[in-house]
Amino acid sequence: MDMDQAQQLFINEAEELLETMESCLLEIESGEVSVEEHIDAIFRAAHTIKGSAGLFGYDNIVAFTHSVENALDKVRAGQLELDESLLELMLDCHRHMQGLIQSLSEPEQEPPRAEGEALLTKLARVLEGQGASDEASELEAADDHEVEQPGEKPEGYDSFWHIRIEYGEDVFRDGMDPCSQLRFLQTLGCIADVKLKTRFPESVDEFDPESCYLSVEIELESDASKQDIEEVFEFIQENSVVRIGAPNTYLEKVSSYEGDDERVGEVLVNAGAVTRRELQQALNTQRESLQQSNEAEPLGETLVKQGAVNKEMVESALSKQKSASHKRPVKMQFLKVDSRKLDHLIGLIGELVTSGAANEILVKQQEDEKLSESFGSMFYLIEQIRDGALSLRMVQVGESFGRLKRIVRDVSKELGKEIELHISGSETELDKTMVEKLSDPLMHIVRNAIDHGIEPRELRQYRGKPAAGNLHLKAYHEAGAVVIEIIDDGAGLDPEKLRARAIEREVISPDASLTEEETYKLIFEPGFSTAEAVTNLSGRGVGMDVVKRNIEELRGQVSIESKLEKGTTFRIRVPLTLAIIDGFQVSVGDKPFVIPVNMIQECLEFTAEQLSEDRNYLNLRNEVLPFVKLREILELPAGKVDREHIVVVHFGEQKAGIVVDELHGELQAVIKPMSEMFRAIKGIGGTTILGSGDIGFIVDVPQLIELASSRESHRYATTVTKVTKGEA
Numbered sequence: 080m081d082m083d084q085a086q087q088l089f090i091n092e093a094e095e096l097l098e099t100m101e102s103c104l105l106e107i108e109s110g111e112v113s114v115e116e117h118i119d120a121i122f123r124a125a126h127t128i129k130g131s132a133g134l135f136g137y138d139n140i141v142a143f144t145h146s147v148e149n150a151l152d153k154v155r156a157g158q159l160e161l162d163e164s165l166l167e168l169m170l171d172c173h174r175h176m177q178g179l180i181q182s183l184s185e186p187e188q189e190p191p192r193a194e195g196e197a198l199l200t201k202l203a204r205v206l207e208g209q210g211a212s213d214e215a216s217e218l219e220a221a222d223d224h225e226v227e228q229p230g231e232k233p234e235g236y237d238s239f240w241h242i243r244i245e246y247g248e249d250v251f252r253d254g255m256d257p258c259s260q261l262r263f264l265q266t267l268g269c270i271a272d273v274k275l276k277t278r279f280p281e282s283v284d285e286f287d288p289e290s291c292y293l294s295v296e297i298e299l300e301s302d303a304s305k306q307d308i309e310e311v312f313e314f315i316q317e318n319s320v321v322r323i324g325a326p327n328t329y330l331e332k333v334s335s336y337e338g339d340d341e342r343v344g345e346v347l348v349n350a351g352a353v354t355r356r357e358l359q360q361a362l363n364t365q366r367e368s369l370q371q372s373n374e375a376e377p378l379g380e381t382l383v384k385q386g387a388v389n390k391e392m393v394e395s396a397l398s399k400q401k402s403a404s405h406k407r408p409v410k411m412q413f414l415k416v417d418s419r420k421l422d423h424l425i426g427l428i429g430e431l432v433t434s435g436a437a438n439e440i441l442v443k444q445q446e447d448e449k450l451s452e453s454f455g456s457m458f459y460l461i462e463q464i465r466d467g468a469l470s471l472r473m474v475q476v477g478e479s480f481g482r483l484k485r486i487v488r489d490v491s492k493e494l495g496k497e498i499e500l501h502i503s504g505s506e507t508e509l510d511k512t513m514v515e516k517l518s519d520p521l522m523h524i525v526r527n528a529i530d531h532g533i534e535p536r537e538l539r540q541y542r543g544k545p546a547a548g549n550l551h552l553k554a555y556h557e558a559g560a561v562v563i564e565i566i567d568d569g570a571g572l573d574p575e576k577l578r579a580r581a582i583e584r585e586v587i588s589p590d591a592s593l594t595e596e597e598t599y600k601l602i603f604e605p606g607f608s609t610a611e612a613v614t615n616l617s618g619r620g621v622g623m624d625v626v627k628r629n630i631e632e633l634r635g636q637v638s639i640e641s642k643l644e645k646g647t648t649f650r651i652r653v654p655l656t657l658a659i660i661d662g663f664q665v666s667v668g669d670k671p672f673v674i675p676v677n678m679i680q681e682c683l684e685f686t687a688e689q690l691s692e693d694r695n696y697l698n699l700r701n702e703v704l705p706f707v708k709l710r711e712i713l714e715l716p717a718g719k720v721d722r723e724h725i726v727v728v729h730f731g732e733q734k735a736g737i738v739v740d741e742l743h744g745e746l747q748a749v750i751k752p753m754s755e756m757f758r759a760i761k762g763i764g765g766t767t768i769l770g771s772g773d774i775g776f777i778v779d780v781p782q783l784i785e786l787a788s789s790r791e792s793h794r795y796a797t798t799v800t801k802v803t804k805g806e807a
Contacts, residue, residue, distance in 0.1 A: 086183065089135060091415075093128050093180045098481065099171050100124040104166060105484045113160045114154065115358050115653050121150040121169075123310075128176065130314030133254035140179050141254040143195055146202040147172045152259060153206070165205065166653050170485075172198055192408050237272060238326045240308060243295040243386065245270060247318030250291040255315050257293060263311050268301025309354050316356070316623070322386035329388075333395045346396040347388060357387040418511070421471055428461075428468045428747035429659055435461050436746055436770035465659055465747070472512070476554040476563065479518050484527050487550060490529045497536065497547040498529055504554035513633055513653055517563070520637075521628040524565045525550065528622065532569035534649055535689070542644060544568065557652075560635075560677075560730070565649040572641040574598040597789070599639040603627040634764045636781045652781065660750060662767070664743040664775065665726060667709045668718045671775040673748045673767055674737065678728045678780045680715030685725040685738050691743040695791070697736070706736030707787040711779075728780050735784045746770065750777060761786045 094136035103117035103124075125148045132140035147169070153159035161169075178190030246257060261411055264270055280286055301308070305323060310322045329352045336350040344361070347353040368376065379393035435458050442454045466797075480502050491498040509517075533539075533548035539702040540546055551566040574595055581587045581601045593601075605624040630637050635653035637805040652659075654675075683699075696705045706725055710717070717738070725736040748767040757763075764779030 096124040238328050240299040241324035243322045244295045245320040246291045246293045248290040267303040272298035343396045432747045440770045473508040474511045476507045501551045503743045508556040520629045528567040532567045563651045568646040571643040662748040665739040666741045673777045680727040685723040708738040
């Protein structure tokens with residue numbers, strides 16, 4: 080791994096930690112959890128970022144995060160209260176840290192230096208008011224050559240963790256603080272004994288004031304696990320020697336352990352006497368010995384030499400060992416993979432699906448039962464591989480919702496509005512690419528809802544509403560798609576005002592006939608706004624054209640429902656994935672089309688007798704079913720067909736029919752996006768290569784129905800106008 084890759088890993092990890100930190104702070108602020116529940120996670124995030132930044136030499140990040148960490152450390156120790164003002168400061172510090180991390184890849188995005196200095200000043204005031212002198216005295220004590228603590232073993236010695244640390248000389252230069260580790264250990268239990276030693280160089284000339292020459296022996300009484308204690312020293316493990324001896328009381332835990340894995344190392348790990356790192360370290364030592372001398376000492380002896388456990392514990396674990404085969408406990412493990420590799424894999428699987436479809440045609444032509452059966456088994460496996468590969472990119476929508484919490488908080492504070500955010504369906508899964516591309520549209524809608532949708536407190540109370548506005552974010556699956564709703568209980572959209580502004584801006588003509596929803600959708604016109612004054616945040620229309628464009632690029636739709644003084648609902652519907660779908664092939668003339676299977680309800684024979692006068696709807700078992708003729712709507716050449724078919728489709732609460740010439744059956748379609756030149760074509764969401772080698776057009780059902788409805792509305796309005804004017 081080169082330095083660039085390592086740096087990118089650091090950035091990715093830091094961004095994830097910052098998300099955790101922000102989420103925890105916001106949950107504490109909202110009262111969802113207590114400080115005690117999240118303070119360790121917040122501290123660990125800051126601590127990890129500081130330590131990793133130190134390894135790369137990012138001194139500005141280390142210096143700033145060190146102050147944040149100190150404040151958080153005092154909160155953990157109960158010396159500082161994480162009240163509203165400190166939470167505000169921590170969130171500001173989080174934003175600054177975010178800017179510092181972003182500046183590593185985008186230097187022009189570096190936050191103002193003055194902002195960082197102001198935040199450091201505030202942090203210093205907080206620390207000074209809460210016993211900074213104590214910290215100084217501890218540091219002074221650490222500078223002493225040798226500090227001997229009482230030599231007698233305290234009562235209960237067998238229950239103590241025995242910790243020996245030989246700090247590496249670069250510890251201080253790496254931004255690490257031994258005193259901070261001691262304070263953290265105190266939060267895990269009681270430090271019963273400390274022996275501090277130094278190993279200064281013999282010559283004064285060799286002494287470096289920035290080097291660390293300390294060794295510490297600690298007796299810790301704690302109920303914490305060995306893993307938790309080891310994590311305290313996570314960032315000094317590479318250049319320092321840390322040995323954590325398990326208490327003698329763990330001998331009983333090893334003896335009573337009844338796990339399925341009977342190997343010595345696993346028994347000791349599962350009983351809590353040895354950590355994974357210690358086990359791996361012992362295995363590495365074994366491997367090196369084996370390579371050098373073809374002999375290796377038993378694993379238990381190596382662990383004893385490491386100081387991880389005593390001899391009695393190893394003997395107890397050995398008694399558990401059996402020669403018979405054994406089962407290993409199944410544990411959830413995660414592996415980070417470059418998203419480009421996943422995209423490449425899914426691309427290859429897409430080609431495999433296309434190739435499978437082509438071979439399926441050839442196999443059918445052979446009319447060989449055994450060959451068909453064998454190919455069927457293989458095709459089933461291809462489907463399993465396809466589903467497995469696509470699931471690798473699925474993430475929870477909650478990732479986007481979590482980012483919106485901060486936006487809601489900041490915007491509501493800036494505007495002086497009280498907003499209660501309600502989230503449901505965060506666990507709904509969607510393709511990661513879709514989740515990322517939805518972030519901007521969701522942000523724009525939420526900011527607009529708070530800025531212009533939800534009224535000021537006084538107006539809400541005058542209208543008999545609660546003083547606090549409500550904003551709901553919902554996500555759920557529906558008919559092979561994911562629906563995201565953003566609902567506010569604000570003032571709602573005024574169609575008359577929208578229409579007047581659209582005429583004023585010459586977006587529509589004065590005699591234009593629009594349905595209610597078409598009127599609402601005027602807010603998606605570039606620069607369109609009904610706000611009296613466009614703020615720096617939003618104005619129904621500022622950025623809303625981006626919302627529509629981004630969602631359409633995802634092959635999604637956005638609809639709007641609104642009631643004056645009741646509120647507005649934005650409903651975004653996007654497909655689960657952009658890669659592969661199960662489709663149903665139909666044709667009009669010699670043009671093949673693919674309709675997503677999950678939207679098809681049934682297929683029927685279509686006859687002219689089913690027509691109701693000259694309007695496009697028919698009686699389907701006493702139910703009115705509007706339909707569109709694919710040939711007419713796409714303006715394809717007329718052709719003679721003996722018998723037509725109608726494919727009944729549904730999406731959301733709507734149902735419609737699509738009239739086609741021929742039905743050909745199901746297939747798996749690898750979606751190829753339309754080029755820019757053909758993006759303007761409505762009703763077609765993409766193309767695919769069919770097994771025959773022909774190009775099939777994938778029908779965008781919601782868009783097609785919307786197009787047909789729009790044309791029907793205009794035709795009806797034109798007819799009414801002519802009747803009114805006496806032209807009909």
